Amino acid sequence: MTDPRTGPASPDQTDTDLPGEDGMADPIPPDAAPLELPDGARVWLVPTPVGNLGDITLRALEVLRAADAVACEDTRRTGALLTHLGIRKPLVRLDAHTMRRAPQVLEKHPRLAYVSDAGTPGISDPGAELVQAAVAADIPVEVLPGATAFVPALVLSGLPGGRFTFEGFLPRSGRDRKERLSAIAARAETTVLYESPHRLQATLLDLAQACGEGRAASVTRELSKRFEETARGTLRELAAHFGGGVRGEIAVVVAGRSEAEAAAEAAQVDHLGQAQAWAAQGLGVRDIRDLLVSQGLRKNDAYALALQATGTQAGPSSRRP
Known part of the structure; x- marks a missing residue:
């Protein structure tokens, strides 16, 4: 790795x-057939x-x-x-x-x-x-079949392994890194990636920002060695756990997006689409906000969507009563 x-x-x-x-002794037993x-x-x-x-x-x-x-x-x-x-x-x-x-x-x-x-x-x-x-x-x-790090790390994580994506090493910075993080956050299957010790915490924090701090994950390091460790928890907890530095080869396993997360995002998209349709009909920020609240959204969330749908900047003319 x-x-x-x-x-x-x-x-x-x-x-x-x-x-x-x-x-030096021959590692193969003398009676073993070549x-x-x-x-x-x-x-x-x-x-x-x-x-x-x-x-x-x-x-x-x-x-x-x-x-x-x-x-x-x-x-x-x-x-x-x-x-x-x-x-x-x-x-x-x-x-x-x-x-x-x-x-x-x-x-x-x-x-x-x-x-x-x-x-x-x-x-x-x-x-x-x-x-x-x-x-x-x-x-x-x-x-030849043999040793690898990402398969043991996946199994040790306790996360679903029937379908998974191996990401290798993420780009260090820039647009490519953001796109890969967004892809990890959006996919439903488990993701496995490698990271170096001095970049581990930064990557965990970036993953937490992209996937949400509560997304389940694990970090495995020093596989098959004396100080082998697998830490499991949320991305927020793991970033805190490894904040003091770490050594060894590292594999990070991140849970896929849950059905609840997907449903919440779909609902958010549907509400925005409805708000935009009302705006196209000529409704103002307050009317759209009230309609969204009637559909179960919190008042602050409804107000933000109404502003977005109408392209209105928050200010005196759109201030909530």
Whole structure:
């Protein structure tokens, strides 16, 4: 789970042989039958643990051993993982800044394994671009099942998971961010998104403003690690809970818009439409206000809608008696 906008902290290391550790035990039991891997050029997207190193799969180990090289976002981080697993392979950096050289890497290393910093490649990282390059070169691609962060976070949230939308990382600012927040607020299904620690509270506050402070949500961080935490509550409560700062990889889950919220918004739209129809008939602010009050609206809400429908600015001529 890596924010593709920040890039890795490692230097640009290419095709670096990683020294192994003598005497390291083979992670695969000696009596386990080897997995059969297809011959010929191939790209494997290999999930790596989001925290607990025990979450690596036997198939992932077999593929990493069989590959000509391992491409990754951060050679230092992946190098440490391979050393832990007792695997020695050339490492090739392919991140958001160097993915342009993917065709050359595929030509040099026909059997290439690709890993992200954590989780399943291609989810909010440059792995998707490598798949496109492989498809363009007519090279078969396989994606191994394995670790990811958004599915456990969704399940841990306790919110409905039958239908959900994965948003990845939200834009940091501007019109695109506002549009994505509005879309989250409007959709009926649950939304899952990733966020960095230093932007978490700001995003929770933005979500509260867009969705309403009482919208149910959860925040999961440090999945599968010692200090794993899932906090559940309203967006307002979660923004307060994480106001003092936080560490680790983070997934935010937001409930969809409830039927009650949708009904209230529909009713508001209907009242405005009726008020506009009355205004078109020549009724004034006070008459429209009184008619809306007779339909059950509070006087202040009815007055605001009457002003909006007639295009009148609040002032002495439209002041309520």
